[in-house]
Amino acid sequence: MTADLSQISHSELVSLSRQGNRAALARLISKIERRSQDTEELIGALFQHTGNAQVWGFTGPPGAGKSTAVDQVIRILRARGHSVAVVAIDPSSPFTGGAILGDRIRMQQHASDPGVYIRSLATRGRHGGLSHATKEVVMALDASGFDFILVETAGVGQTELDILKLAHTVCVLLVPESGDSIQVMKAGLMEIADIFAVNKSDRPEADKLVRELMLMIGLAENASRRGHAPPVLKTEAVRSQGMDALVDACIEHGAHIRKTGLLAEKQTEFLAEEVFDVLSEQLRISFVSSMSSDTGKQLIKELLEKKLSPYQVANALSGRMA
Amino acid sequence: MTADLSQISHSELVSLSRQGNRAALARLISKIERRSQDTEELIGALFQHTGNAQVWGFTGPPGAGKSTAVDQVIRILRARGHSVAVVAIDPSSPFTGGAILGDRIRMQQHASDPGVYIRSLATRGRHGGLSHATKEVVMALDASGFDFILVETAGVGQTELDILKLAHTVCVLLVPESGDSIQVMKAGLMEIADIFAVNKSDRPEADKLVRELMLMIGLAENASRRGHAPPVLKTEAVRSQGMDALVDACIEHGAHIRKTGLLAEKQTEFLAEEVFDVLSEQLRISFVSSMSSDTGKQLIKELLEKKLSPYQVANALSGRMA
Numbered sequence: 001m002t003a004d005l006s007q008i009s010h011s012e013l014v015s016l017s018r019q020g021n022r023a024a025l026a027r028l029i030s031k032i033e034r035r036s037q038d039t040e041e042l043i044g045a046l047f048q049h050t051g052n053a054q055v056w057g058f059t060g061p062p063g064a065g066k067s068t069a070v071d072q073v074i075r076i077l078r079a080r081g082h083s084v085a086v087v088a089i090d091p092s093s094p095f096t097g098g099a100i101l102g103d104r105i106r107m108q109q110h111a112s113d114p115g116v117y118i119r120s121l122a123t124r125g126r127h128g129g130l131s132h133a134t135k136e137v138v139m140a141l142d143a144s145g146f147d148f149i150l151v152e153t154a155g156v157g158q159t160e161l162d163i164l165k166l167a168h169t170v171c172v173l174l175v176p177e178s179g180d181s182i183q184v185m186k187a188g189l190m191e192i193a194d195i196f197a198v199n200k201s202d203r204p205e206a207d208k209l210v211r212e213l214m215l216m217i218g219l220a221e222n223a224s225r226r227g228h229a230p231p232v233l234k235t236e237a238v239r240s241q242g243m244d245a246l247v248d249a250c251i252e253h254g255a256h257i258r259k260t261g262l263l264a265e266k267q268t269e270f271l272a273e274e275v276f277d278v279l280s281e282q283l284r285i286s287f288v289s290s291m292s293s294d295t296g297k298q299l300i301k302e303l304l305e306k307k308l309s310p311y312q313v314a315n316a317l318s319g320r321m322a
Numbered sequence: 323m324t325a326d327l328s329q330i331s332h333s334e335l336v337s338l339s340r341q342g343n344r345a346a347l348a349r350l351i352s353k354i355e356r357r358s359q360d361t362e363e364l365i366g367a368l369f370q371h372t373g374n375a376q377v378w379g380f381t382g383p384p385g386a387g388k389s390t391a392v393d394q395v396i397r398i399l400r401a402r403g404h405s406v407a408v409v410a411i412d413p414s415s416p417f418t419g420g421a422i423l424g425d426r427i428r429m430q431q432h433a434s435d436p437g438v439y440i441r442s443l444a445t446r447g448r449h450g451g452l453s454h455a456t457k458e459v460v461m462a463l464d465a466s467g468f469d470f471i472l473v474e475t476a477g478v479g480q481t482e483l484d485i486l487k488l489a490h491t492v493c494v495l496l497v498p499e500s501g502d503s504i505q506v507m508k509a510g511l512m513e514i515a516d517i518f519a520v521n522k523s524d525r526p527e528a529d530k531l532v533r534e535l536m537l538m539i540g541l542a543e544n545a546s547r548r549g550h551a552p553p554v555l556k557t558e559a560v561r562s563q564g565m566d567a568l569v570d571a572c573i574e575h576g577a578h579i580r581k582t583g584l585l586a587e588k589q590t591e592f593l594a595e596e597v598f599d600v601l602s603e604q605l606r607i608s609f610v611s612s613m614s615s616d617t618g619k620q621l622i623k624e625l626l627e628k629k630l631s632p633y634q635v636a637n638a639l640s641g642r643m644a
Contacts, residue, residue, distance in 0.1 A: 040633040047631040271625050271632060276609050278636035283605055287598050303593050309369040310593060311362040314600035 010038065011045040017144045018049065022117065025144050029119055032136045035281070043136060049143035051267070053085075054254050057151045057167030059192075064173040065199045069237040069246070070152050071109075074116055076247045082147040083115040087137055089153040117146065132277035135166050135270070164192055166270055168263060169253045171195045171246070173235075174213075176205035190220050193230050194253045197246055201234035210234060226260040228253060290317050332360065333367040339466045340371065344439065347466050351441055354458045357603070365458060371465035373589070375407075376576050379473045379489030381514075386495040387521045391559040391568070392474050393431075396438055398569045404469040405437040409459055411475040439468065454599035457488050457592070486514055488592055490585060491575045493517045493568070495557075496535075498527035512542050515552050516575045519568055523556035532556060548582040550575065612639050 005013065005027050016024035031042055056073075060066050070086060077084045110116040121134055134151070141149050151167055164170050172193040196217075198210050213232045231249050235242035257263040290296045299316055302308040308316075327335065327349050338346035353364055378395075382388050392408060399406045432438040443456055456473070463471050473489055486492050494515040518539075520532050535554045553571050557564035579585040612618045621638055624630040630638075 040631075043633055044631045048628045051628070268622060268626060272613060272622060274632040275625070275635045275639065276606070278632050279605060279609060279640060280602065282636065282640065283601060284598070287601060291594060300590060300594060303597070304590060306370045306373070309362075309366045310596040310600050311365055313597045314604065317597065318601060318604065 010042045014042075014046045014049070014143060017140070020114065020145075022114070025117065025140065026119075028140045028144075029137050032140060033121065033133055035133065039136070043139065046140055046143035049145075050139050051142065053138075053142040053146050053149045054169070055138060055142075055149045055151065055167045056250050057153070057164040057170040058173060059153050059164060059170070059189075060173030060199075061175070062154055063177075064175045065237045066152055066154070066173055069173055069197065069199060069235065069243070070150055072237050072240055072243040073150060073247055073250075074110055076244055077148050078110075078113065078115055083145065084117075084148045084150065085141040085144075085146040086116075086118040086150045086152060087134060087141070088118065088120045089134065089151070117141070131162050131165070132274070132281060135274055135277065138166055165273065168257060168266060169194050169250050171197060171250060173197045173199050174209060175200045176203045176209050190216065194225075194228070195230055195246070195249045196232045197235045197242070198232065199235045199237055201236055201242070206234060226256075226262055228256045228260075287317070332364045336364075336368045336371070336465060339462070342436065342467075344436070347439065347462065348441075350462045350466075351459050354462060355443065355455055357455065361458070365461065368462055368465035371467075372461050373464065375460075375464040375468050375471045376491070377460060377464075377471045377473065377489045378572050379475070379486040379492040380495060381475050381486060381492070381511075382495030382521075383497070384476055385499075386497045387559045388474055388476070388495055391495055391519065391521060391557065391565070392472055394559050394562055394565040395472060395569055395572075396432055398566055399470050400432075400435065400437055405467065406439075406470045406472065407463040407466075407468040408438075408440040408472045408474060409456060409463070410440065410442045411456065411473070439463070453484050453487070454596070454603060457596055457599065460488055487595065490579060490588060491516050491572050493519060493572060495519045495521050496531065497522045498525045498531050512538065516550070517552055517568070517571045518554045519557045519564070520554065521557045521559055523558055523564070528556060548578075548584055550578045550582075609639070 005016075005024055008016075013024050013028055017028055028042065028046070031038060058066050058070055058073075067088075070088075074084050074086065110118065119137065121137065138149055138151065151164070153164065170192050172189050172195070174196065176198065196213050198206050198213070200206070201210075210232050217229050217232070233242055233246055233249060235246055237243060254263075257266065291300070296317070299308065299313045303310065303313050327338075327346055330338075335346050335350055339350055350364065350368070353360060380388050380392055380395075389410075392410075396406050396408065432440065441459065443459065460471055460473065473486070475486065492514050494511050494517070496518065498520070518535050520528050520535070522528070523532075532554050539551050539554070555564055555568055555571060557568055559565060576585075579588065613622070618639070621630065621635045625632065625635050
């Protein structure tokens, strides 16, 4: 029964993962993370099985309690009989990368549950590539039959927000101390949030933040939401307060986007973006190879001598790379 | 004497900016920021005049006092008779975007000095494009004859660190409260910092952070530095303490990289990266146009129906876009 996973084909690996073989799934994901030349064949083998999972994104400032909240969401979805995969994006922020390991360890309490799969992806040094790899990891989890895929990311930079472009439903967690609603608006969170949760809501100022957010949402009536104003919920993830309501709100949002056609639009947009990511990755590979050719070296020499501008070199290369 | 800048050619605009016409420079930069179709011609007109400025990058966590420090560096370089341009990158972090405007206003005290030019670039929503536009803004400042170009960015994410790839000398500002040296190492700052400044060094724990950094630098002996171990300086930017030493350290680093050939290598690498950015931008434009063609629409339809994988669509498109 213990097949040698290193010897089997990509479609057999996908097939094993779809049967619940977690070692096969782990291997699939590692291959995707490594960006090997096999990725194309691998995605080809699993792509036809995608499109069934609901993907929820969770973001918020460091210290908002995202991991605890995600932990509770897992528990609630499991209690309702659903399988759940989590992709945790380790933040790329140089100055806030502290408590990650502890969070990950905490989530390991689900490790013995075959209906839960948790995987961390490290972001540092690969911001373009990360969202591409993350999308393909989500595809692998989707193809492996998980009902729900939760993507958890620290909202510390544009990169982390971009990752949420793969989620059907985005939940922004805030805490009373994390700043006021003006900051939320400036940060562009008003555009990406489908649901706001004010976590640690036992703290002073929680009600004030809730009121401000609701006012702001009222002002920022957004046509592209098709009648879904983001609800603002109060939660205390650490005491399991308000978490069932949060899960219900996510599920309701899912029903809303299916009904209004927003889901189909998002799926089209996400897949088109995946195609663009593939093209970008191919461009990087062919650029690196042209640079080491004789022509590439000659072009760089003329660039350094200011005989050619960067645009002229790019135009010369794009003819050759085609 | 007040030429209508909207009517003149790109090379005349570059020529005016090189003569010190700040309205012409502002117009050049705005054109670059807008990424119009003229950019190619514009860069072609100014590229030959680049390569003379020294580019220094300043990063650090929010609250480290970067703007005050940059302000002092401007003052010192001006006192030494140099012209200085500043590119301030507004952070894209959703949760730390607070005090920016005040900082910018503070720097306006140099507004009446013709030897100083300060420009902010906003990052939100364009992380790939930002470093490209920033590089070209630096080129425009370089071509306009500034001796020094200071690039100030909050180290809140990978994007912000990437921007430092256009600096010859990178100065990382820390404060005693910003965390310990382990975090600095985890964040990859050890690799990018040419100089560390422990700012607000009158505070407790400053000496401890200095000692830790020096120990860490000793451990992380880095061959690619060619014998330049990053100095660790104590500064109090707000009281002008240690700032001359910081400027001297930046100038010494500049001399070191010129002498060892590192500068030439950096220049080659930065220009090659600029060429790649041009290619990426061209890819994005031709991708958007293919997507709206009949073939593009047909490919996306087959993608949604899972008849084609994203890689197959990408391969079909890259044939057509060539």
